[in-house]
Amino acid sequence: MGNVSRLLADYGPAFGQALLLTWKLTAVSFVAGFMLGTVVTVLRLLPLRPLRFVLTVYVEIFRNIPSVALLIFIVFALPDLNVLIDYEPSVILTLALVCSAFTADYLRTGINTVAGGQAEAALSLGMRPIRVITAVVLPQALRAVVQPMTSLLIALMLSTSLASQVPYPGRELTALVAKIANDSAAGMSAFAVAAAMYLASGLLIAWAGAALEKKVRILR
Amino acid sequence: MSIQSILKSTVVALAIVTGAPLFAQGTPINTAAFDTLVAQGPVADAATIASSTWASKIKQAGKLRLGGTQTSNLFSLLNEKDGKIRGFDASLAQLITRYILGDGSKFQFTQVNSSTREQVLINDQVDIVLATYSINPARAEKISFAGPYYTSQAGVLVKSNNKAIQSYNDLAGKKTATQAGSTGPAILAQFAPKASVQEFQTHQEALDALRQGRVDAYVTDHTLLLNVLSLGTGDAQLAGAPFGAQDPYGVGLPKGSDGVAFINAFLKKIEADGTWAKLWTVSIGQRTGSTAVPTPPALP
């Protein structure tokens, strides 16, 4: 315990900044990935075979590629293609792309839970298909996938540890633990603190997700 | 596509069949000379090995666990075609292996980088680390060093068309690459405190960052920079003369190991009989166009 308090005295502010950075990366990547994933899902519904094919390939690629490989490609290989993206946007891009692929998958499952009769009824009311999707199906689908999306958000938060693999400006929690372990003997305490922070954040997200789910879930 | 580029592609396609290396960074190493040098190295007698617990342990295990790099052009580069690692550090490692075990190829290689060099020794993952490893007091608290076997100062590398940076004095506010865990960050803190530093895990990544324009300059050991005057696309140049203190490279060993005395004796031997100079010529001198063989640093 004495170790931990000494550690916090030395590195307290650094841990606070690291936590904020982790949260910031999580939030930005999730919002971007979620919106992108929703767009992909909707576009996959349209009866345009080339588009569906390309988007299916997109989802398969970003579901199966290791995030590290993707990040390394974006940071180290893209500049050779004359596309130079700075480190922070690179990390966010990587996380968002992977998040969007999983979102597209989960959302598709959510859409499957919406009874077909709803769409048929909406059509018979004279609604155009796109409007049926956006006004009838999508809202219900979103409400149905709160739980897997919460898991995805937690997984995304844990994936922000990726940022420690590139010369990122600023340290998030994992990079900070690695640095402390390298520079001093307080590695175990640093790990305990970081683990506690990750756990607490995860529990917070899980609790918020459960509350949201209870509020918006559709009882059939 | 012009006729010329089509013709060029055809020629290159023909070259594919022969597998001739059309592209190499600087002059490739003379593999025959290197392999001969390593195969002719001295072998220790039983008494010498018995006098060192570290060496005896290795002899008993039948192989030397080596921590090094495979991606450092002058010092230790793996040729994936024949599976052999060649370079100045690699030659020393293989000579040490031959010295203890009689055969320079009986080593088990673990790739390390500047962030993991100490840890692999502390973890007992390797017996020895040869990876352009600078001796400094902070590291000497965690592990022991044998040598020094080489010294180098720091240098600044910039792209050829960069006129703004003439020496380390011009690095204020510039994005500068260096290797994490190396002496680079400390040198920059001392000589160019206002530089905006980015730390990379390997020499290769830092070079690529310079080539791709992510950073304006790369500060690291001067010798590492000597061979990088051609980056492939867009050339590089050294900005200013080597600066800073003479950086001694050492052989990393577990803390308190008696391997230190053993290796120091070995280094004295190969420096005395001219092997060191020959190694330097084949690995570094011939490839960077330097003919003046430096004197090896004094051993404690």
Added chain:
Amino acid sequence: MSRALEDILFGAPNPKARAAARAMSVAVAAVLLVVAAGIVYQFHAAGQLDARLWKLFAWPTTWGFLAKGMFGTLASATTAAVIALVLGLVLLLGRLSRLRFARWPSVAVIEFLRGVPTLLLIYVCFLVLPSAGIKLSTYWMLTLPVGLSTAAVVAEVYRAGVLAVPRGQTDAARSLGLTEAQVFFFVVFPQALRYIVPALVAQLVIVVKDTTFGYVVTYGELMQNAKVLIANYHALVPVYLVVAVLYCLVNYAISRASKQLGRPMH
């Protein structure tokens, strides 16, 4: 029963709608081709289509080298998967136990391993454990954290499967006089497994992805070998591209294999 949404919204269109859809498809295909051409042009403009960068893939030694890396990846992944499956079962049994002193530690371990990033666990094995005297080999420094991390998730997947088995099965088995252990291992668990095989295989894909952290502990796997090729030939884009494709293919193959097995949960 219910048709897919696409069928309902866009199925059986009238001739005008069909023509419109065809026209749009052609337009979209044209746009995608332009985008693809743009990407190829970008490669060309950056000099990345130069044969000197790609010729290394014509050599069998290159592929052999990459294969060695892939072997390292799969060796670690397989062991980690086995650890995850076995340890996950142990944690599950603890979680489902009626004994409090078995249940609470299991819940704590599961929540802890799920709530901490795998990379952080790997750093701990590499940087922190040795100073506490625990020295693992490079292989185990990667495989153990990945296995532990996945075990926790696998335990939860098992649990979801077990909860999905109809209660009647357990009741019937008990009324037949089977012991609790027999009820679980012969009646409930086999049925649970068939529901969750896709989810388990998805975890296997995640295990393969996690092995890319191998270079953090200096374990030789595919990413590591890619860097050697790059140091030798400076073909950053081709090598990383090929490696990314290899990973995608392996993981895709694993996912496809899962679709042949198991059935979806009710």
